[in-house]
Amino acid sequence: MATAPVKVFGPPLSTAVSRVLVCLLEKDVPFQLVPISMAKGEHKKPDYLKLQPFGQVPAFQDDDITLFESRAICRYIAEKYANKGTTGLYGTNPLVKASIDQWLEAESQSFNPPSSILTFQLVFAPRMKLKQDEALIKQNEAKLVKVLDVYENRLGSSRYLAGDEFTMADLSHLPNTQFLVEKTDRAELFTSRKNVGRWWTEISTRPSWKKVVEMQNV
Numbered sequence: 001m002a003t004a005p006v007k008v009f010g011p012p013l014s015t016a017v018s019r020v021l022v023c024l025l026e027k028d029v030p031f032q033l034v035p036i037s038m039a040k041g042e043h044k045k046p047d048y049l050k051l052q053p054f055g056q057v058p059a060f061q062d063d064d065i066t067l068f069e070s071r072a073i074c075r076y077i078a079e080k081y082a083n084k085g086t087t088g089l090y091g092t093n094p095l096v097k098a099s100i101d102q103w104l105e106a107e108s109q110s111f112n113p114p115s116s117i118l119t120f121q122l123v124f125a126p127r128m129k130l131k132q133d134e135a136l137i138k139q140n141e142a143k144l145v146k147v148l149d150v151y152e153n154r155l156g157s158s159r160y161l162a163g164d165e166f167t168m169a170d171l172s173h174l175p176n177t178q179f180l181v182e183k184t185d186r187a188e189l190f191t192s193r194k195n196v197g198r199w200w201t202e203i204s205t206r207p208s209w210k211k212v213v214e215m216q217n218v
């Protein structure tokens with residue numbers, strides 16, 4: 001009997017949703033996207049809160065398992081479908097896994113805070129007709145510069161963040177970087193750095209990510 005595809009709840013334009021979508025595409029796992037209108041506040045409705053108690057997107061369902069937190073969902077997908085699609089996405093031995101986890105943590109703890117604030121301030125605030133906070137932008141741009149200096153150094157001696165292969169650590173950087181490079185005037189933060197620029201070109205031109213960007217643009 002054919003199994004039902006996994007379900008992802010939320011719009012592809014959300015950075016956290018797009019992280020899960022690119023992971024599913026890398027792993028060649030069929031999925032159903034369930035639209036949740038954030039404009040209509042559907043992510044705060046009681047039925048949705050049963051799936052995601054913090055009222056955020058994405059939520060994820062595989063059979064009777066429901067998950068939230070995009071990076072945890074990605075880890076689950078990579079482990080459950082270890083032999084499908086890009087098999088090295090979450091490593092095949094403990095040492096490689098630890099290196100991937102290390103850079104995934106760097107993404108969530110060091111890269112994401114300033115880059116998600118910049119994405120919101122520079123991309124979404126103008127679309128939502130909200131006033132931009134110049135001091136916050138300046139402060140977070142300075143934080144991001146420091147993080148990218150570390151990345152520049154790392155990517156000078158390693159093709160990808162966790163080693164020679166594209167992994168979840170690289171994948172997790174796609175959503176915010178896409179907005180900053182393509183939708184703001186801050187692309188040079190990435191492209192002017194030789195190694196970060198080379199890395200960004202490599203990871204952002206993968207078919208999986210190009211497909212997610214297509215889904216964001218419909």
Ligand SMILES: N[C@@H](CCC(=O)N[C@@H](CS)C(=O)NCC(=O)O)C(=O)O
Nearest residue numbers: 014015016055056057058069070071
């Ligand atoms: N750490 C969460 C973050 C989820 C998140 O912040 N989602 C945003 C959209 S990208 C959201 O739902 N915002 C609406 C809200 O917080 O009310 C994850 O990675 O899943």
